[in-house]
Amino acid sequence: MTDIAVRVDHVSKSFRMYHERNQTIKAAIMRGRTSVHEDFWALDDVTFDVPTGSTFGLIGSNGSGKSTLLKCLANIYYPNKGNISHFGSIAAMLEVGSGFHSELSGRDNIFLNGSILGMSKKEITRKYDEIVDFSGVEAFIDQPVKNYSSGMYVRLGFAVAINVDPDILVVDEVLAVGDADFQAKCMQKFRDFKKAGKTVILVTHDMGTVTNMCDNVAWLNHGKLVKVGEAEPTIAAYMDSLA
Numbered sequence: 466m467t468d469i470a471v472r473v474d475h476v477s478k479s480f481r482m483y484h485e486r487n488q489t490i491k492a493a494i495m496r497g498r499t500s501v502h503e504d505f506w507a508l509d510d511v512t513f514d515v516p517t518g519s520t521f522g523l524i525g526s527n528g529s530g531k532s533t534l535l536k537c538l539a540n541i542y543y544p545n546k547g548n549i550s551h552f553g554s555i556a557a558m559l560e561v562g563s564g565f566h567s568e569l570s571g572r573d574n575i576f577l578n579g580s581i582l583g584m585s586k587k588e589i590t591r592k593y594d595e596i597v598d599f600s601g602v603e604a605f606i607d608q609p610v611k612n613y614s615s616g617m618y619v620r621l622g623f624a625v626a627i628n629v630d631p632d633i634l635v636v637d638e639v640l641a642v643g644d645a646d647f648q649a650k651c652m653q654k655f656r657d658f659k660k661a662g663k664t665v666i667l668v669t670h671d672m673g674t675v676t677n678m679c680d681n682v683a684w685l686n687h688g689k690l691v692k693v694g695e696a697e698p699t700i701a702a703y704m705d706s707l708a
């Protein structure tokens with residue numbers, strides 16, 4: 466095992482921003498195939514390492530690039546520049562409902578999501594009861610997930626992700642959606658992960674959670690890395706910047 470779980474190396478990610486919207490069909494035809502756009506850099510030359518076995522927080526204001534970075538980590542987006550390497554398997558729990566099919570039942574989605582995350586059917590069958598038990602949505606497991614509340618979605622998604630038993634767990638704001646009981650269960654899982662020498666990377670706006678859970682923190686602002694290092698001074702610097 467290496468000392469580094471994830472290496473983010475000069476990563477930049479841009480999105481194309483279109484400035485003109487066609488108000489009428491005539492305007493669209495007149496303009497032809499040209500479009501007016503500029504590249505918006507959601508991540509701009511970000512570099513840091515995530516130590517193996519650490520709980521690592523990503524903090525920053527709305528739109529600072531935290532979720533974009535997690536999506537790059539989870540191979541949902543590819544950086545335009547730079548590289549991300551990870552040492553060990555990754556399971557990501559990103560937006561509410563990502564990896565789920567709304568028309569399928571909770572049960573079917575466990576199998577769908579589990580296989581997307583790399584589990585075999587046999588493995589999912591073996592862990593099925595544990596997943597349902599952790600999710601707490603047993604009574605609704607045969608209902609289509611489109612009828613689930615956002616908290617129920619997150620519970621089920623998180624239950625699948627942790628049962629993949631990855632070396633690196635990547636989590637975006639799940640704690641904000643779950644209720645107090647679920648939050649406590651998640652915190653315990655993060656601690657179990659840490660004890661097992663695994664790495665957790667999480668995004669949250671809850672500075673209490675970051676302070677309690679994280680060893681190291683990276684602070685992003687407008688796509689740039691402002692500071693990375695031990696949790697306490699990094700959180701303090703971020704809080705000072707808001708004052």
Ligand SMILES: Nc1ncnc2c1ncn2[C@@H]1O[C@H](COP(=O)(O)OP(=O)(O)OP(=O)(O)O)[C@@H](O)[C@H]1O
Nearest residue numbers: 480481506507525526527528529530531532533534
């Ligand atoms: N698919 C996309 N297309 C265009 N712009 C995008 C896309 N995804 C993100 N962005 C832009 O990139 C920037 C960073 O967004 P991101 O979701 O990574 O921020 P964040 O730090 O996670 O914010 P929040 O705390 O609000 O969740 C924002 O300005 C956002 O509008």
